[in-house]
Amino acid sequence: MDTIPLWAQFLALAFLIFLSAFFAMAETALMAANRFRLRHQAKRGSRRAIATLWLLERTERLLSLVLIANTLLNALAIALVTAIAITNFGVEEHVIIISTAAVVFVLIVVAEISPKIIGARYADQVVLPASIVLRPLLRMARPLIWFVDLFVNALLRLFRIKPSSSLANADLSPDELRSVLLESGSFIPQKHRSILLNLFDLESISVEDVMTPRTQIEALNLAVPVEEIIEQLTTCYHNKLPVYDGEINQIVGILHVRKALGLLREEDELTVHHFRALLSDPYFIPLETAALDQLQNFQENKERLAIIVDEYGEVQGLVTLDDIIEEMIGEFTTSTPSAARAESFSWDLHGECLLEGVTALRDINKRLGLNFPLDGPKTLNGLLLEWLQDIPDAPISVKIGNCIIEVMQVQNQSIKVVKLRRIEGPALQI
Structure with a gap:
């Protein structure tokens, strides 16, 4: 040195x-x-x-x-x-x-x-x-x-520790991948991130969560006079209509409205048989079918509309390809007045919101930031009936989570109109 x-x-x-x-x-x-x-x-x-x-x-x-x-x-x-x-x-x-x-x-x-x-x-x-x-x-x-x-x-x-040569190659689980998306920040646009997260959610829901309920199905009854059938065809909001004979559980086919309107121009005297000739076979699916599986089924069977039935074969609702796609990318159609109303609800300046009883709980949770349970009834009416164990015959209010629900109108054994009032504070699990 x-x-x-x-x-x-x-x-x-x-x-x-x-x-x-x-x-x-x-x-x-x-x-x-x-x-x-x-x-x-x-x-x-x-x-x-x-x-x-x-x-x-x-x-x-x-x-x-x-x-x-x-x-x-x-x-x-x-x-x-x-x-x-x-x-x-x-x-x-x-x-x-x-x-x-x-x-x-x-x-x-x-x-x-x-x-x-x-x-x-x-x-x-x-x-x-x-x-x-x-x-x-x-x-x-x-x-x-x-x-x-x-x-x-x-x-x-x-020390009985087994050396591993795959330390850096561990696969991501779905939950970990979901966390990666949530923490992606500005690297992924908000809309794209929302679509990817909705795709993960699609695995956990069934067609029951996205279907149009039986009471809201717009269908054609062949048992009524031809004049009523024609009037309904000229004012309907959909391109395809389920067709039944006398009772909704007796669905006989699916009618393409455009073909029927063409029939109105070609035939002078129409009968029920003219409409029967235009029907295509109905496509039935079980109530418990997973939404993601049904998306694949639509593709494989080249169908766009399915009738949902329960274990007894009774019609519970219908689901379309658009319904499932909207779960991933958000709503993009307002084909009926009720759909237009459903898109518009939100909290007012007083923290209140007026809703129909048939409004889906999933839509309420998404639009109003609430946390209503989704593993039971699918609508606000069903949630209240389960909570109250009775059909109220007078205005009544209940507190569920961070929300006070006031029954405003009851009609035909169901709750028609309710008012939600938001309670400030941390979200509560129900």
């Missing part, structure tokens, strides 16, 4: 600290890097991204390299400082202790904490250039890593 200038010794010390800081920063940046962005860049031909993904596929070997390098560099830095102190001040115990403490402090601040903070905060900017250096180092250090791993694996087996 006497023949080496002091400035060269300190320059070597600074170089050791710099290398230690580089490894610490590179390790943190690799662990914090956005793997989805790296895969996207790799598909576009980025060599740095490809090198980074290559390193991440060998996480255990990479960690071994970084830890070995950091340990050796830190030990060399402490030894060098000790040698400098002895050379310049002699074997003085207090000088050696002070110099060692000083270099340990510098290593903690400059070579550990600071570079790791930088690596975590600027992971995407650091990881790509760092991978160009680490990849050849990892290849050159393979024999050393193999030798060290022999002892590491022996120690792990001693």
Whole structure:
């Protein structure tokens, strides 16, 4: 050491600290890097991204390299400082202790904490250039890593810990992927993120949650006079109508309204048989069918409308392809006056909202930010009847969660109109 200038010794010390800081920063940046962005860049031909993904596929070997390098560099830095102190001040115990403490402090601040903070905060900017250096180092250090791993694996087996080579390749669960979408921030537009989240929700709902209830089905009755059938056809809001004979459970087919209107122009004296000739076969599905499965069934069967029946074969409602698609991308049609009204409800200035009893609880939760349970009744009327265990014959109010529900009108054994009043405060689970 006497023949080496002091400035060269300190320059070597600074170089050791710099290398230690580089490894610490590179390790943190690799662990914090956005793997989805790296895969996207790799598909576009980025060599740095490809090198980074290559390193991440060998996480255990990479960690071994970084830890070995950091340990050796830190030990060399402490030894060098000790040698400098002895050379310049002699074997003085207090000088050696002070110099060692000083270099340990510098290593903690400059070579550990600071570079790791930088690596975590600027992971995407650091990881790509760092991978160009680490990849050849990892290849050159393979024999050393193999030798060290022999002892590491022996120690792990001693404690009955099985080494794993797939640390960085764990698949994301649906809930984890949902969390990734929720935390994507400005990287994914709000509308796109909403569609993807709705697609996850589609797995947990059935056609019952999105169907048009039986009482709201617009259908054609062949048992009424032809004049009434014609009048209904000229004023209907849909292109396809279920057709029944006398009673809604006796559905005999589906009528394309455009074909029927063409029939009105061609025939002078229409009969029920003319309309029967235009019917296509009805498509029936069970009440418990999952919405996502039904979307696929529509595609496979080349259908757009299905009649929903329960276990007794009685009609409960109908669902269309549009109903399921709207669950994913939001409502885009207002084909009936009732649909137009359903789109418009919201809290007024007094924190109140007037609703029909047939309004779906899912729509209320979405539009008003409430938390009504969805595992039971599907409508506001059904929720109140279940809650009250009776059909009220006078105005009554109940408190459910963070909302006061006031029954305003009851008609034909069902609640027709209610008023919701919001209660300020944290949301309550029902």
